[in-house]
Amino acid sequence: MADDDLAGEIVRVAGPLVVARGLPAPKMYDLVRVGAQGLMGEVIELRAEDASIQVYEETGGLGPGDPVYTTGGALSVELGPGLLESIYDGVQRPLNLLREMEGNFITRGTDMPALSRERDWEFVPVVKEGDEVQPGDLLGTIQETPVIEHRVLLPPGVKPGRVQSIRSGALKITDVVAVVGDGEAATEVTLLQRWPVRRARPFKxxxxxxxxxxxxxxxxxxxxxxxxxxxxxxxxxxxxxxxxxxxxxxxxxxxxxxxxxxxxxxxxxxxxxxxxxxxxxxxxxxxxxxxxxxxxxxxxxxxxxxxxxxxxxxxxxxxxxxxxxxxxxxxxxxxxxxxxxxxxxxxxxxxxxxxxxxxxxxxxxxxxxxxxxxxxxxxxxxxxxxxxxxxxxxxxxxxxxxxxxxxxxxxxxxxxxxxxxxxxxxxxxxxxxxxxxxxxYLAQVSKKWDEIIDPSFKELRTEAMTLLQREAELEEIVRLIGVEALSAGERLTMEGARSIREDFLHQNAFDEIDTYSSLKKQFLLLRCVITFHREAEKALEAGAEIDDVLASPLRERLADAKFIPEDRLEDFDKLDQAAVKAMEDLVPREERGAVSNL
Ligand SMILES: Nc1ncnc2c1ncn2[C@@H]1O[C@H](COP(=O)(O)OP(=O)(O)O)[C@@H](O)[C@H]1O
Ligand SMILES: [Mg+2]
The missing domain is CATH 3.40.50.300 (P-loop containing nucleotide triphosphate hydrolases)
Known part of the structure; x- marks a missing residue:
């Protein structure tokens, strides 16, 4: 904490906001420490000699005359290995560790570092002494967790230069991992970095x-x-x-x-x-x-x-x-x-x-x-x-x-x-x-589907969307004059849309299989739903009865299709073929040849 002579004092407390007077050279978004407990706060308004401070902890017990200390820095987060798996509060205080220490409530003014100072990290350098590096260049790696390799980069803002020294092996985050640059311009790089949260990190x-x-x-x-x-x-x-x-x-x-x-x-x-x-x-x-x-x-x-x-x-x-x-x-x-x-x-x-x-x-x-x-x-x-x-x-x-x-x-x-x-x-x-x-993003993303899934995916989506929009229009009519007013074709449209809603869009987050569908499965499922609809349309045209289409047992198989597991995606092809066959069978015998020629 800063010296006493660097302190200002509170003149007013209003809920999470504290007004302080006499802070030396306060700047917007300066991080300050408020009261004897040193509660974290941030300057969010400057007016004449008063600084308004939003305080990140309960302000109960604070009052006029209590000291406020400047820290000279902005509200920042700690960055480095150990972030993954962490649970933090809004100002990056570790919640799980604090809870273990102090029960369910965080004691005010508690200062626990966001990243462990004790833990050793195995650092594997990729640069050697004499290499030229600039911000963003990879210095080495740490296996932060079994799934994420932490890439230790030269931080933004460091002057480009030659690597003077580079460590390898077990390091704590505050240890110097590399020295970059000569003489005056030399920078000691640690695994631990800080970055002011309100400033976006730079990129090219x-x-x-x-x-x-x-x-x-x-x-x-x-x-x-x-x-x-x-x-x-x-x-x-x-x-x-x-x-x-x-x-x-x-x-x-x-x-x-x-x-x-x-x-x-x-x-x-x-x-x-x-x-x-x-x-x-x-x-x-x-x-x-x-x-x-x-x-x-x-x-x-x-x-x-x-x-x-x-x-x-x-x-x-x-x-x-x-x-x-x-x-x-x-x-x-x-x-x-x-x-x-x-x-x-x-x-x-x-x-x-x-x-x-x-x-x-x-x-x-x-x-x-x-x-x-x-x-x-x-x-x-x-x-x-x-x-x-x-x-x-x-x-x-x-x-x-x-x-x-x-x-x-x-x-x-x-x-x-x-x-x-x-x-x-x-x-x-x-x-x-x-x-x-x-x-x-639809236009861009669906272009990717052509490459990674199937060129017909986009078309299926458009067809499905059209059916859903048609359904909304037809629902109006049904509301006004009843379902009897619909033609067989319109009833089929309604059925197609129902199937898209129930068999495709509806997805239970709590079902073991349904909770997740790969993009491939999404394509295959939608293809089944649309294939059934297209085949039913053809069958209707060739003389099949709409009631027979709606009574087809295939509808139930479609309803279950979303539960086909990811390792049995070939089942969708069988379902497609079954849909074609089932609809063909509904066409009066004398018309069959005509259907297959459609
Ligand atoms: N995809 C889903 N599958 C199954 N149930 C869901 C799904 N989405 C929401 N629910 C149900 O709705 C409830 C409320 O959802 P929730 O996300 O908590 O709502 P919100 O955050 O909008 O207030 C959940 O508890 C769950 O029962
Ligand atoms: Mg919610």
Whole structure:
């Protein structure tokens, strides 16, 4: 802590906000220590001689006259090996370790380092003395967990130069691993780095994302895909399935590293995550999922200012792994609670409120949050790319999408998964409304499908979407004049759409097999559904009865097709053939030859 003569003093306390006078040369976003306990705080407004400080811990007991110390630095996170498997609060205090030490509540002012100072890491150098290096260049590697190799890079901001010395073998994170540069310009590099959370980490270029982030969720991957390096939002009323979707993405997405920021939701929900995630197995490696995951938990009962910071803490850690060339997926649940933290702090600052009491800068804050997503070419002399995908849930009060947080979010994100309580009530999960949702990555991502799955995938998707839209129109008619008004062809359209909804879009997150579908399986399943529909259309034209089509036992087989396991994908071909055969059999005998000539 700073000397006493570097201290200012508190003149006012308002909830999470403290106003201090007399701080020497305070700057915006300076990290300060407040009161005798040295509570963490950050300068968020400067006005004449007063500094307004948001405090990351409960401010009870603080009062005018208590000291405030400057630290001279900005709110930063520790970066280095040991991040993976960690569970932090919004300002990167380790939750599991603290809990072990002090029970369920974090004692105020507790200062536990985010990364262990004791642990040894086996460092394998890839450069040698005399090599020229620049920021972003690989110095060596550490097997951080069985699934992630930690790439130790020359940090941004260090002057390029020659490697003077390089270590190998067991190192603690504070040990000097390399000395780079000569004489005055020499820099000692440690495994431990710090980075101010509100500043995006640098990269060379940002590219438009092209590759799908496969989440294993059919309505997402096939209908409204997100790209690696893209942005998506999930607005929906309470209980519509936002958290389940984000958990599913965290569990199944084909990203290398997962960041989950539990932001302001109820404590018990986050406790579930904290208890559940450490039990999960990574479907890709068979190791525990936590070996490539970092959890950040800031629940509604924790200090509101730390909630404001938590998304930046998460983003900075995400960017750190991106810089190593990894694809990182960050989930923030919920950005509405984060916006409420902004609103609360804004109100304490007595700022002029904007729409619904949110600060006028809500939109620009949200934009700069999502802007830190992206596919980038990393610093360093070698070509290397990494990505951060950001998925934020939004909890609009009453599900009303016209409210400011949803609107500001929709202006910046490229994918919209609109959850609806009507669907959730009907137990159609994920309750993503297929008529209003969209993905601006569809064109790019479906180009990739041609290469990695099948050139006909895109067409199947378009056909399915058309059927769903036709269904919505026909439903209007049915509502007005009843189902008898529909022609046989229209009834078949309704049936096709029903099958897409129930046999394809509906996906149970809690079923052992259905919880995840590979992209290949999604394609095959959709192909079966559409094949059946196309064959039924042909059969109708050739004289089959619609009632016979609707009574076909094949419908039941289609309903079960989503439970075909990943190692039996050839079963889908058999089902396709069975569909063709079943529909042919419904055509009156004398017409059969004509059908096969169609
Ligand atoms: N994909 C799904 N499969 C099965 N059940 C689901 C699915 N999505 C949501 N649910 C059900 O809906 C409930 C509420 O979901 P949750 O994600 O907690 O809602 P929210 O975060 O929007 O308040 C879950 O507890 C679960 O019972
Ligand atoms: Mg939730």
């Amino acid at each position: 270029h940002k590219y438009a994302p092209t590759d799908p982030l496969t989440t294993g969720q059919r309505v997402i991957d096939t209908f409204f895909p997100v790209a690696k390096g893209g942005t998506a939002c999930i607005p929906g009323p309470f209980g519509s399935g936002k958290t389940v979707v984000q958990h599913q993405i965290a569990k199944w997405a084909d990203a290398d590293v997962i960041l989950f920021v539990g932001c302001g939701e109820r404590g018990n929900e986050m406790t579930e995550v904290l208890l559940e995630f450490p039990q999960l197995t990574d479907p890709y490696s068979g190791h525990p999922l936590m070996k490539r995951t970092v959890l950040i938990a800031n629940t509604s009962n924790m200090p509101v200012a730390a909630r404001e910071a938590s998304v930046y803490t998460g983003l900075t850690i995400a960017e750190y792994y991106r810089d190593m060339g990894y694809n990182v997926a960050l989930q923030a649940d919920s950005t509405s609670r984060w916006a409420e933290a902004l609103r609360e702090i804004g109100a304490r600052l007595e700022e002029m409120p904007g729409e619904e009491g949110y600060p006028a800068y809500l939109g620009s804050r949200l934009a700069s949050f999502y802007e830190r997503a992206g596919l980038v070419s990393c610093l360093g002399s070698k070509e290397c790319s990494g990505s951060v995908t950001v998925v934020g849930s939004v909890s609009p009060p009453g599900g009303d999408l016209s409210e400011p947080v949803t609107q500001a979010t929709l202006r910046v994100v490229k994918v919209f998964w609109g959850l609806e309580d009507r669907l959730a009530f009907m137990r159609h999960f994920p309750a993503i409304n297929w008529l209003v949702s969209y993905s601006m």
